Amino acid sequence: MNALRKLTFGYFALLILLALTVGSSLLDLGGFNSSVNLAIAAAKAVVIALLFMHLAGGGILPRLAVAAAGLWLAILFGLTVIGR
């Protein structure tokens, strides 16, 4: 059962990432803690999007929508940082 294996894999990957993020936050990484945490969060988001939400298999349009949201968030964050 291929689909089931894919979802189970995703689920365990998520739990491992959760353990990693909690674990890493207990270590002093000298200022990199936040970056590591955010990177792990992004990895979790990718796992959910690809394995649970089937982003890869849904045609070009959903991916285009996600890319647009990413670009617009970048605009929002980037120009606000400059504006300060």
Added chain:
Amino acid sequence: MSTEALRPTSYLGEGAGPAAWLLTTDHKRVAWLYLVSLTAFFFLGGAFAVLMRVELATPAGDLVSDDTYNRLFSLHGIIMVWFFLVPSIPATLGNFLLPLMIGARDLAFPRLNLASWYVFILGSAFALVSVLAGGVDTGWTFYTPLSTLYANGFVSMAALGVFIVGFSTIMTGVNFIVTIHKLRAPGLTWFRLPIFVWTMYATALVMVLATPVLAASLILIVLERVFGIGIFNPALGGDPLLFQHLFWFYSHPAVYIMILPGMGVVSEVLPCFSRRPLFGYKAVALSSMAIAVFGFLVWGHHMFVSGQSAYAGVLFSFLSFCVAIPSAIKVFNWSLTLRKGEITFETPMLYALFFLALFTFGGLAGLFLAALAIDVHVHATYFVVAHFHYIMVGGMVTAYMAGLHFWWPKLTGRMYSETWGRIAATVTFLGFNLTFFPQFVLGFLGMPRRYHTYPPEFQFWHVLSSAGAVVLAVGYLMPLLYLGWSMFRGARAPANPWGATGLEWQTASPPPPHNFETMPKVDRPAYDYAMKGLRHEAFSPHKDEAR
């Protein structure tokens, strides 16, 4: 002249009871629900404006108190922006025409479409309750910390109303985007789409990506006022400028939500009454998209004197000049569309030409505001008020009127009175300029906006402006009367009274419930007027009926 019953094949003939309207999922009927509600809001917001202008006829604050005046302009702004301008063309004409123009039976999500109207009504209820309870005194911009800590009006209620209406906007946007992607008729490629559809797409994009940011900032205001969760509270270290960043991230692109559909309407009307293809079709289509995207990069030009860094000011000014280019391109293309045409001057065409003039001058005034050193002087003065009214009212509302007259036969199956239409268009144009041109002068003189009283030396220009507002009000009331009359007594409209291209004209007026008897196929570009060789005499059957 005719009293025959509506043909049962028309969407208007399918049940007349309240349930048949209020539970409809037909995009054409939902468009009517919006049209009626938006018209009510337009006149409510307009009434506030007239009251304000009457107060401003004298320098002293003698007609209404300062608190009342502040509520008048706040409510005028809130209602006109979110309860009229933002939904206006998309929710009425867009809703009605989008499926027709692309040869679809309905929008992709008809029930979502109806739901969006109910959400709109729910949001309006909040706004109206806040009006009746005593109004809002924050200005439409809800700047913190005034709105969170100091304003004494019913701010949370109004902010929640706007927040809820935002969801209706997002629903419309999602619906339009999916519809345009997924439901175009066979052969209707992207570059065969009418410009109106392009602008609807660009508008929907902005709606979907900008509105949630406004929603976020409004919900935080509500949390602060109602629950005391002080995200923007300067006493806790909250930054008032961050609110402005979020607010303008939405509100500048929102200006394009308002004007892009107007550009779409004019791009349909000008070719039709010139019997010419739209000049530079691709440039106009792509510049719509460019405006939608670049519109997101310029919000900081509302904050040149706010205390943001000077270098950010320079960057935002630069980007603002860049976004002027696609608009300039459109103006040139529209003007050249007239060339070698065979031009007639029916009401929609008159409105479209007035749009062209007002949008051009309003847009040029924008150059003053984008130029940093000048903006420092005219920022937050009547110059800004005049500028955005030239775009929003002179541009957007004029285009809305053009579209309403142009597609009136399609909406109702009736013709309106051409004579009255032309008179109303002209009165509006004159009244508009009389109202808002003096405000440019006032702004340069240094008259700040949102002032209840003002120094006596400014009175001359204020009196002109107030007189203009009355003329303008008459200009807007006239269509209410003759269009209303024509709904019941107007001459029957043929399927294609203007001899226009476009799929919406290939079905009956008014259209049947699912738009087309046979689903259309498309094999030619938009605006192929020259190729069709349509003659003027052939497409104006109503000319004599107007009298």
Added chain:
Amino acid sequence: MSTTTESVAFDTRAREKAADTFGMWVFICSEAMLFGAVLLLFFFARSSYGPAFAAASQHLSLPLGTLNTAVLLTSSFAIALAHMFTASRRWRPAVWALICTGLLGTIFLFIKAMEYASEFKEGLAPVLGAPFRFSGPDPTHAELFFAFYFAMTSLHALHLICGIVVIAGMLLLWPGTTEAKRTHRVQAVGLYWHFVDIVWVFLFPVLYLINRA
């Protein structure tokens, strides 16, 4: 029109399904901008008041936060299973997976409510005029942190509540729903649910894991 499509606009089920998926994604992107805007405010505040935020973050319960993240990830897994079952028309397991999803969502809210309650008790909730007592070095900006914490988590909880209500409604209507529509609805709700999960995946480290070392 044919009963296999929900909307008259489509002539085939397949086209409608693609449109539904796309529409849901567009809506999700819109929602992403909502949370993005709030996160933006948070990041600016954190960059200004880093030490205060770190000190305040220590007062959140790491065990409960971690548990809740696990609960939510599991609920996402459950609704993904529900979608898988509907695709192979195994309705009974699908219903059970949906019930699990809703229950896990409710458990999440319950744990969240416990956290809120203990924060209220400790005087860490600057909400509704409740007194704010904080013994750290910079109580003013710690208060700002808790303002963000309550704003962000309650906004997230609101989304979760909407999701639970929709799942409950879907289950109530389940017997009278055609098979095609069941699949279609589970997929749409699933996408939304996963998105709400992703939001939490970001909120958790951002709020709970500042400087735990």
Added chain:
Amino acid sequence: MSFGIPFTPPEASSIAGSVDTLFYTLLAFTAALGLFLTVLVVFYAIKYRAGSKAERTGERARSLPLEVTWTVASLLIAFVIFGWGAVLFLRREHPPPDALEIAGLGKQWMWEFRHPGGQREINELHVPVGKTVIVSLASQDVIHSFFVPAFRVKQDAVPGRTTNVWFTADEPGRYHLFCAQYCGTQHSEMGGWVTAMPPEDYAAWLENQGKGDTLAADGEKLFRALGCSGCHEKSSKVRAPDLAGIFGRPVALDNQQTVIADDRYLRDSILNPKKEIAAGYDPVMPSFDGLVDEGEMQMLLAYLKSLSPRATTKSEATQ
């Protein structure tokens, strides 16, 4: 001027003329372009009205060279206007040296000014002609905006930060002072007059106002009353940075960065001392957030600035 109807605001500052030059140039350009387009459209509308005998053959409805030309031309013109406006704008960042610094505090609904000599006035501001004046703005409550049309200057006063605006009046007279940012009920009454007077009249006026303590002297009293001097004085036992000459000086921070000690830095150091810690010092300073109001903050800043005798205030952009 024409029947008492005003068309232009008075030009009464050193920059007003150059701003107006840009304004009128732009006005001429936009009027020319607008009129050209209007005439073109009217001309087409008449020439190509239905039934006219005008030649209509030939010509596709597009012309690439034409479209490229007007796109490029619009871009070039836009960039020229942008550059011109930006250059004038950036002068806001660089006030001439030897400026007179006046503290301006906005509150609902009045402007309160304090001259360096301590003279206080409300909704009136007296300034000498020919001398650059920097008004350092703060707000007690909501956002206000300091606007003198005759000087072509405007700057928001934002709660929680200090902003600066400078001008050099060059024409004696009385000019409107407005609040340009909507600030609540009596927004339109928040304002008054700026009186520009010859330097000797200004000196006489200051004399007449009576001499209170200077702003800096008030700040020094506050500095002692709040106990700042207990740590920051050289003789103190607690090791805290010496503040002599602090303003405008680069400060090394413990995170290896360096910042200039401007208004923003000093304000943050008083209200949020943990944010940027000077290298080599322990973060022991308590926050004075809530203990000093905006008016007192202005006194403290004036005192700290007075410790840097040479440094003329550079109007650092607020961050």
